[in-house]
Amino acid sequence: MNSLTIALDVMGGDKGPHITINAAILAINKEPRLHLFLCGDKSIITKYLLEHHIREHPQLTIIPTTETVAMDEKPSSALRNKRDSSMRKALDLVEQGKAQACVSAGNTGALFAMAYCVLKTLPGVERPALISALPTHKENKNVFMLDLGANVFCEANILYQFGLMGSVIAEQVDGITKPRVALLNMGEEDIKGSDHIKLAATKLSANKYINYVGFIEGNDIFTNKTDVIVCDGFVGNVALKTCEGVAQLVYRKLDRFLSEHFFARIIGKMLAPALKKLFKSMNPDQYNGASLIGLRGIVVKSHGNASAKAFEAAIFEAIKEVEQQVPEKITIALEQGLIEETHTE
Amino acid sequence: MNSLTIALDVMGGDKGPHITINAAILAINKEPRLHLFLCGDKSIITKYLLEHHIREHPQLTIIPTTETVAMDEKPSSALRNKRDSSMRKALDLVEQGKAQACVSAGNTGALFAMAYCVLKTLPGVERPALISALPTHKENKNVFMLDLGANVFCEANILYQFGLMGSVIAEQVDGITKPRVALLNMGEEDIKGSDHIKLAATKLSANKYINYVGFIEGNDIFTNKTDVIVCDGFVGNVALKTCEGVAQLVYRKLDRFLSEHFFARIIGKMLAPALKKLFKSMNPDQYNGASLIGLRGIVVKSHGNASAKAFEAAIFEAIKEVEQQVPEKITIALEQGLIEETHTE
Numbered sequence: 001m002n003s004l005t006i007a008l009d010v011m012g013g014d015k016g017p018h019i020t021i022n023a024a025i026l027a028i029n030k031e032p033r034l035h036l037f038l039c040g041d042k043s044i045i046t047k048y049l050l051e052h053h054i055r056e057h058p059q060l061t062i063i064p065t066t067e068t069v070a071m072d073e074k075p076s077s078a079l080r081n082k083r084d085s086s087m088r089k090a091l092d093l094v095e096q097g098k099a100q101a102c103v104s105a106g107n108t109g110a111l112f113a114m115a116y117c118v119l120k121t122l123p124g125v126e127r128p129a130l131i132s133a134l135p136t137h138k139e140n141k142n143v144f145m146l147d148l149g150a151n152v153f154c155e156a157n158i159l160y161q162f163g164l165m166g167s168v169i170a171e172q173v174d175g176i177t178k179p180r181v182a183l184l185n186m187g188e189e190d191i192k193g194s195d196h197i198k199l200a201a202t203k204l205s206a207n208k209y210i211n212y213v214g215f216i217e218g219n220d221i222f223t224n225k226t227d228v229i230v231c232d233g234f235v236g237n238v239a240l241k242t243c244e245g246v247a248q249l250v251y252r253k254l255d256r257f258l259s260e261h262f263f264a265r266i267i268g269k270m271l272a273p274a275l276k277k278l279f280k281s282m283n284p285d286q287y288n289g290a291s292l293i294g295l296r297g298i299v300v301k302s303h304g305n306a307s308a309k310a311f312e313a314a315i316f317e318a319i320k321e322v323e324q325q326v327p328e329k330i331t332i333a334l335e336q337g338l339i340e341e342t343h344t345e
Numbered sequence: 346m347n348s349l350t351i352a353l354d355v356m357g358g359d360k361g362p363h364i365t366i367n368a369a370i371l372a373i374n375k376e377p378r379l380h381l382f383l384c385g386d387k388s389i390i391t392k393y394l395l396e397h398h399i400r401e402h403p404q405l406t407i408i409p410t411t412e413t414v415a416m417d418e419k420p421s422s423a424l425r426n427k428r429d430s431s432m433r434k435a436l437d438l439v440e441q442g443k444a445q446a447c448v449s450a451g452n453t454g455a456l457f458a459m460a461y462c463v464l465k466t467l468p469g470v471e472r473p474a475l476i477s478a479l480p481t482h483k484e485n486k487n488v489f490m491l492d493l494g495a496n497v498f499c500e501a502n503i504l505y506q507f508g509l510m511g512s513v514i515a516e517q518v519d520g521i522t523k524p525r526v527a528l529l530n531m532g533e534e535d536i537k538g539s540d541h542i543k544l545a546a547t548k549l550s551a552n553k554y555i556n557y558v559g560f561i562e563g564n565d566i567f568t569n570k571t572d573v574i575v576c577d578g579f580v581g582n583v584a585l586k587t588c589e590g591v592a593q594l595v596y597r598k599l600d601r602f603l604s605e606h607f608f609a610r611i612i613g614k615m616l617a618p619a620l621k622k623l624f625k626s627m628n629p630d631q632y633n634g635a636s637l638i639g640l641r642g643i644v645v646k647s648h649g650n651a652s653a654k655a656f657e658a659a660i661f662e663a664i665k666e667v668e669q670q671v672p673e674k675i676t677i678a679l680e681q682g683l684i685e686e687t688h689t690e
Contacts, residue, residue: 072534109532109537135594136594137593137594137597149531152531152538152539153539184583186494186497186578186579186582186583187454187582189417192454193497193579194497194498194579217582217583217586218582218583218584218585218586218587218588218589218590219586219587219589219590219593220586220590221587221590222590222591222593222594223590223593231583233531234531234538234539234580235579235580235583237531237532237562237563238529238531238562238563238576238580238583238584239563239583239584239587240563241531241562241563241564241565242563242564242566242584242587242588242591243563243587243591244563244564245563245564245565245566245567245568246567246587246588246591246592246595247591247595248482248564248567248568249480249481249482249567250591250592250595252482254599254620257619274602275599
């Protein structure tokens with residue numbers, strides 16, 4: 001009997017089934033408790049499984065769908081018109097309690113809109129957020145950042161809820177006691193930033209349940225000054241993508257330098273694995289996926305052009321959240337957080 | 346006879362006169378046409394000059410002031426109460442036509458508020474913007490980004506004006522014909538982002554004077570897809586500081602790796618100058634300063650904790666803008682841009 005059931009949006013992502021089916025097979029071979037629902041075009045899925053000499057497998061169930069959400073499709077159109085899409089079916093399975101989590105590499109906006117509509121938010125949560133872990137100066141220590149692009153703009157109250165949810169994730173997923181929570185701002189001083197950020201700061205610091213440590217700037221994202229960084233989706237998305245951009249730039253410049261000098265070329269080969277690991281960690285959503293939190297169900301978003309290894313990592317991220325019962329723990333924290341808020345008001 | 350007169354806010358910055366006076370002496374020694382007004386506490390300036398065995402110098406004039414704007418002072422308070430500050434005096438000299446430009450490493454918000462109030466904006470410009478050049482994958486090719494933090498939030502019309510001003514800077518400062526102008530967004534598709542960004546896109550693409558190329562994401566800041574990147578000050582500030590943060594993180598991780606391995610340690614020494622240059626370029630406002638454009642005068646902002654070398658670079662940035670008559674050229678472009686707009690409407 002399998003104890004972990006996860007629904008995959010097989011058709012999602014830039015490369016679709018070729019990648020997702022490969023990842024599914026890698027995952028079931030590693031985790032015997034895992035059962036995967038493969039949502040997508042039955043003939044395509046069957047074809048790819050046959051390439052791996054699989055006709056039937058006790059850990060795999062095909063859920064046939066007739067539609068696919070395009071990567072550039074408008075979220076509202078996907079929500080209205082793609083009720084028989086692989087993305088929608090995967091979310092439906094979570095909503096019906098048949099799957100414990102859903103993993104998709106599809107259109108982020110559409111996934112967000114569908115998940116919001118199908119699964120609904122947890123009590124006390126107005127908007128779900130996209131969260132991921134970024135590396136810090138300290139070895140093996142991450143910092144969680146949210147929202148990474150699910151919501152364009154966030155009012156103070158939404159940022160406050162993100163602070164609470166981020167705190168739970170840091171505590172539950174990385175085992176940090178009393179996680180430090182900071183707001184990303186354009187200066188550390190209290191007078192800096194927009195009114196809604198100042199109001200969010202007031203709300204976060206008033207709540208004793210949250211270990212709010214103040215504003216931080218972009219250059220302190222990685223310095224381990226905090227465990228959780230809260231910002232709106234526009235800013236979070238730009239910051240995350242900028243990280244990827246800088247990492248790529250530095251990697252290319254280093255690579256050019258290392259290939260131009262004879263001795264450096266030798267060292268370049270020595271350096272390669274360490275460099276690769278470092279630059280991979282600068283690109284977290286491409287590697288481990290990002291999670292959509294605040295919903296009545298677990299949804300992990302893999303990068304649009306994820307490799308099979310990266311999509312597999314996203315499946316294991318989903319498994320981790322199932323085992324740690326993330327949504328349940330967010331609900332408890334929010335209840336406590338809200339009680340705390342009522343007390344302090 | 347000197348043909349370049351620049352006013353320095355000697356008291357500004359984390360390290361104050363120690364750094365700024367050193368930079369001033371470096372600059373006059375390199376550029377015989379340069380005359381500097383040293384605005385600040387006369388006894389302190391005299392003391393530092395004496396350390397360099399300077400009693401009087403034909404290229405230096407002390408402008409005594411009695412007040413200093415603190416680094417964490419509220420802009421509104423600085424504007425109201427610090428009329429005899431070194432920052433204010435330096436700007437006054439530009440306004441009076443006695444200096445052609447002003448350089449400060451002081452409180453950015455206060456400098457912005459004072460410059461806005463003392464110098465006023467150019468005709469057709471509603472808000473000045475902070476602009477700087479970032480490196481790209483292409484050797485010796487920069488990309489100009491604005492606003493880097495002068496304005497928290499910018500409406501569509503302000504972003505549109507930034508696009509026009511950025512285009513002029515790229516053309517005049519780096520000699521790029523028909524500079525490509527892009528808006529920083531959380532996706533490349535037309536449907537992405539907030540309403541004011543979409544409106545700014547419509548305005549920019551309607552103006553034939555601007556070579557508008559669409560939205561870009563954070564990971565494309567450095568890929569030479571564009572010559573000018575436009576965003577609001579909050580987003581620009583976060584992106585710029587995130588660059589610094591990533592560069593620091595990569596530098597530290599590389600440094601640790603290079604010191605841990607014997608052969609790598611040797612190569613590390615070889616790599617050091619190239620690495621330093623690269624990571625310096627990832628930190629442009631710390632190195633060359635950023636310019637406040639859209640004003641009736643030239644104002645260059647050096648980083649708060651700039652070194653003497655960096656403050657000197659900011660002085661030379663100011664000289665460059667004086668020689669290229671940047672404000673005059675922005676005025677002409679805006680007139681043309683506005684005419685174009687009237688035609689297309």
